[in-house]
Amino acid sequence: MADEEAVKKPNCIDRFFHISERGSSCRKEILAGIVTFVCMCYVLPVNSSIMSDMGMSSSGVFMMTAILGCIVTLIMGLVANYPIVISAGMGLNAYLAYTVCQGQGFSWQETMILLTVAGLIFFVLSITPVRTKIIEAIPRVLRNIIAASHGIFICVVGLVNSGIIVSSGTATLIELNTFLDPAMILGVAGIIVCFGLFFIKRKTIKAMAIPITIVGVVIIGVIISTIMIETGGIIEVDGTFIYTYKNLGETAVNLPIWPWFDDAVSWADFSGIKEVFAYGAFSSNSSFGENGFGGALANIFTNPVSYIAIFSLVFVNLFDTTATLLSVGKDAGMIDHKGHLKNSQRAVLADATGALLCGPMGTSTMTSFAESGVGVSMGARTGLMAVSAAAMMLLSMFIYPIFSMFTAGCVIAPALVCVGGSIFVENAKNIHFRDGVIGTTAFVSFIFTTLSYSIATGIGMGLIVYCAAMLFSKKGKDVHVAIYVIAALFLVSFALDAIILII
Numbered sequence: 001m002a003d004e005e006a007v008k009k010p011n012c013i014d015r016f017f018h019i020s021e022r023g024s025s026c027r028k029e030i031l032a033g034i035v036t037f038v039c040m041c042y043v044l045p046v047n048s049s050i051m052s053d054m055g056m057s058s059s060g061v062f063m064m065t066a067i068l069g070c071i072v073t074l075i076m077g078l079v080a081n082y083p084i085v086i087s088a089g090m091g092l093n094a095y096l097a098y099t100v101c102q103g104q105g106f107s108w109q110e111t112m113i114l115l116t117v118a119g120l121i122f123f124v125l126s127i128t129p130v131r132t133k134i135i136e137a138i139p140r141v142l143r144n145i146i147a148a149s150h151g152i153f154i155c156v157v158g159l160v161n162s163g164i165i166v167s168s169g170t171a172t173l174i175e176l177n178t179f180l181d182p183a184m185i186l187g188v189a190g191i192i193v194c195f196g197l198f199f200i201k202r203k204t205i206k207a208m209a210i211p212i213t214i215v216g217v218v219i220i221g222v223i224i225s226t227i228m229i230e231t232g233g234i235i236e237v238d239g240t241f242i243y244t245y246k247n248l249g250e251t252a253v254n255l256p257i258w259p260w261f262d263d264a265v266s267w268a269d270f271s272g273i274k275e276v277f278a279y280g281a282f283s284s285n286s287s288f289g290e291n292g293f294g295g296a297l298a299n300i301f302t303n304p305v306s307y308i309a310i311f312s313l314v315f316v317n318l319f320d321t322t323a324t325l326l327s328v329g330k331d332a333g334m335i336d337h338k339g340h341l342k343n344s345q346r347a348v349l350a351d352a353t354g355a356l357l358c359g360p361m362g363t364s365t366m367t368s369f370a371e372s373g374v375g376v377s378m379g380a381r382t383g384l385m386a387v388s389a390a391a392m393m394l395l396s397m398f399i400y401p402i403f404s405m406f407t408a409g410c411v412i413a414p415a416l417v418c419v420g421g422s423i424f425v426e427n428a429k430n431i432h433f434r435d436g437v438i439g440t441t442a443f444v445s446f447i448f449t450t451l452s453y454s455i456a457t458g459i460g461m462g463l464i465v466y467c468a469a470m471l472f473s474k475k476g477k478d479v480h481v482a483i484y485v486i487a488a489l490f491l492v493s494f495a496l497d498a499i500i501l502i503i
Contacts, residue, residue, distance in 0.1 A: 013384065017081055022333065022381035029083070032375035033388025035211050036085050037396075039415050040371040042161065042407040043069075044396060047088040047364055054101045054108035056362065060272025063397055065363040070393040072354035072366050077386030080346035082325075083332050083375055085389045086354055089320060089367035092313065096364055099500065100309045109279045110296045114306055116359030118313035125318065126352030132344050135322055137482035141438055142466065143326050144430045146459055149445045150327035151423030153455040154370050158416025160453070162187040162409030163254045181243075182224050183254035183410040190217040190414035198418060210378060213414045218405055221256040229261055236261075256408040259401035268398045276362025308496045315493045317365050319456040321351045324368040331376045331423065370455070377419045437473060441466040460490035 014020050019029060048062035069087040076084050101111040125131050138146070159165040164187050168175040177184045190213050197209035205212075225241075228234040233245050234253055241253040241262075274282040279293075300306045325348070328334075329341050336342050354366025375385045396403050406412065433439040444465045449458025467487045470479050 017382040017384045019382050019384060024379055024381040026384065028379045029382055029384035030388040031211065032083070032378040032380035033085075033385040033390075034392060035214065035378060035415070036371055036375035036380075036385065037389045037392035038214060038403070038406045039374050039412045040085065040087060040369050041392075041396060041403045042409075042412065043087045043090065043369075044400065045404070045407060046090065047093050050093045050097050051108075051364060054097045054111060056108050057272030057275035059269040060274070060276035061363055062400075063270055063273050064276055064361045066393045066397045068354060068357055068361050068363055068366060070390045071357075072350050073386050073390040073393065075353055076347065076350035076368075077383030077390065079383075080343050080350055081383035082329070082334065082343070082347050082350075083380040083382060083385040084324065084328055084347070084350075084368050084372045085375070085386055086351050086366050086368055087393075088358075088364045089317065092317060092320075092367065093364035095312070095316075100305075104303070104305045104309075104500070106300070106303075107296070110300055112279055112359045112362065113296060114300055114309060114359075115313065115365065116356075117300075118310045118317075119355040119357070119359055119365070121310065122314050122317055123352045123356040125314070126348045126355075127345075131318065131322075131348050131352075134318075134482060134486065135326065135344060136340050137480045137486075138326070139480070139483075141432065142441070142463070142483075143330065144427045145438075145442045145445050145462060146323050147327035147330055147427040148424050148431065148442065149449045149455055149458045149462070150323055150370055150373065151420045151425075151427065152446055152449050153420070153458070154373055154423065155417050155420030156450055156453060157370070158409075158413040158420065161416075162413035164188060164409075164413060181251075181254070182228075183221070183408070186217055186221055186224070186255070187410035187413040190214075190410065191417050194414035194418040195421075198422070210374060210415045210418070214406070214411055217411050217414065218256050218408075221408060221410060222258055222405060225253065225255040225257050226261075228255075229257075254409045256405040256411055259404055262401070262404065267401060270397075273362075278360055279362075305500055308500045311496060312493060312500070313365060315489060316454075316456045317351075317355060317367055319459055321348070321368045323455050323459055324370055324372065327370075327423065327427075328368075328372050328376055331373065331426070332381050371416065373423050374415050374419045377422055437466065437469040437475070440469060460487075460493070463487045464490060 013026060017029070019026060044062055044065055047065050048058045051061040052058035065088050072086045076082050076086055096111060096115060100106060100114065101108060106114065156165075162183070163177050163181065164184055165174055166177045167173070179185055193216070194209055194213040197205060197212060200206050200209075225234060233243065234241050235244055241257060243251055243253060325341060325344070329347075334342050341347065351366055351368050358364060358366050375389070428442075431438060431442050433442065441462045445458045445462030448461040449455050452458065463483060464487045467479060467484055470476050
């Protein structure tokens with residue numbers, strides 16, 4: 001009997017993360033963390049590519065994105081005990097590089113200082129009750145819409161990154177890609193298989209649906225790409241693989257490639273860190289110019305565009321992370337009986353720390369990632385999932401070429417589309433579509449999330465319509481004042497984004 005009790009007694013890891021208490025297991029948490037990282041590891045090369053367009057070292061941004069992502073994800077896992085992974089926010093990095101830096105003529109050092117100011121404001125909002133109050137002010141009916149929008153966004157990310165849905169360049173704007181593209185065929189086949197495995201009655205296979213599909217697509221994809229490379233169907237031009245057979249023309253390849261074929265991936269290149277850390281202060285090639293650091297500050301704070309950019313960065317990051325926390329927290333059972341997030345203050349501290357440190361460390365704004373929903377869908381309920389994902393980030397700095405095979409869009413599309421669909425269905429069934437105001441709010445949120453490729457924009461438009469509809473239907477008093485304030489701030493944000501383009 002004593003031996004049986006010893007076996008049943010939770011170990012220290014179980015007790016620390018409350019794994020058994022939340023109905024999970026160490027194996028399930030670790031596997032979910034690995035799969036979540038696989039679904040979002042594309043962020044590392046994509047972010048470094050975008051930031052390098054500002055003049056920053058690509059290898060330096062890559063390494064700092066992995067390091068800071070590891071640090072703040074560990075905080076999320078160890079301090080907040082949330083199954084949420086944090087990394088560089090897609091969309092925010094493009095806004096920073098192309099609209100703020102290139103569009104307004106800031107140097108990359110000035111742009112990163114501006115990002116630091118925005119991060120400081122975001123951090124202050126997070127450690128004070130302001131951010132928590134905003135989260136708690138959102139009623140449950142709107143939280144279901146936000147969570148469903150989150151599911152749509154994950155699905156759209158998978159479809160676009162995989163090349164299944166592409167820009168048409170015509171009046172239709174977007175369209176289904178051609179089935180002549182082997183990556184397209186592989187991605188669609190993976191989605192069908194993954195959905196099929198979800199509905200198998202055997203729990204072991206159902207729980208492993210995503211990793212089984214990902215590994216299968218990688219193996220098949222690598223075989224196809226290897227054959228095409230050897231036969232001349234795929235060639236590498238300036239670090240980019242393109243198809244050469246005439247039916248597709250010279251279009252980019254979205255298949256997984258063996259690392260030894262790809263000259264663009266490197267092993268443990270730490271040389272660029274000094275080029276981007278502390279605004280390049282330790283690099284002889286990254287000076288602030290004749291006026292030095294003080295001149296850079298003067299140029300930033302005398303430019304009205306700076307204040308618009310700061311507001312946009314803070315506001316969009318606030319609602320990107322809030323939407324993820326609400327959606328993933330709901331699915332992971334982190335909502336208490338009052339409808340509030342448990343340990344919310346600790347959770348917001350993690351991504352707030354990332355926002356505070358990203359500028360000085362030389363990477364873009366850190367945000368809670370929607371792909372965390374993949375791990376939660378696999379049964380992850382604790383911070384051990386985040387810790388295992390953080391370990392993978394650290395490991396990626398040394399053996400990224402191995403992970404590079406998993407960054408192909410057709411590989412991660414099945415996981416993102418299937419999980420996004422599951423999240424949408426689970427939350428949409430709780431939305432009262434018969435209520436005209438709620439149904440209209442949901443529709444607006446869904447359509448703008450899809451077409452703007454931004455969950456923050458979708459939420460913003462939904463809240464604006466919700467407030468207007470409630471006022472016109474003479475139910476305005478039923479809306480919390482904080483919702484009116486948030487909707488008004490979204491209007492201001494949309495207006496400022498337009499102003500920054502014409503200044």
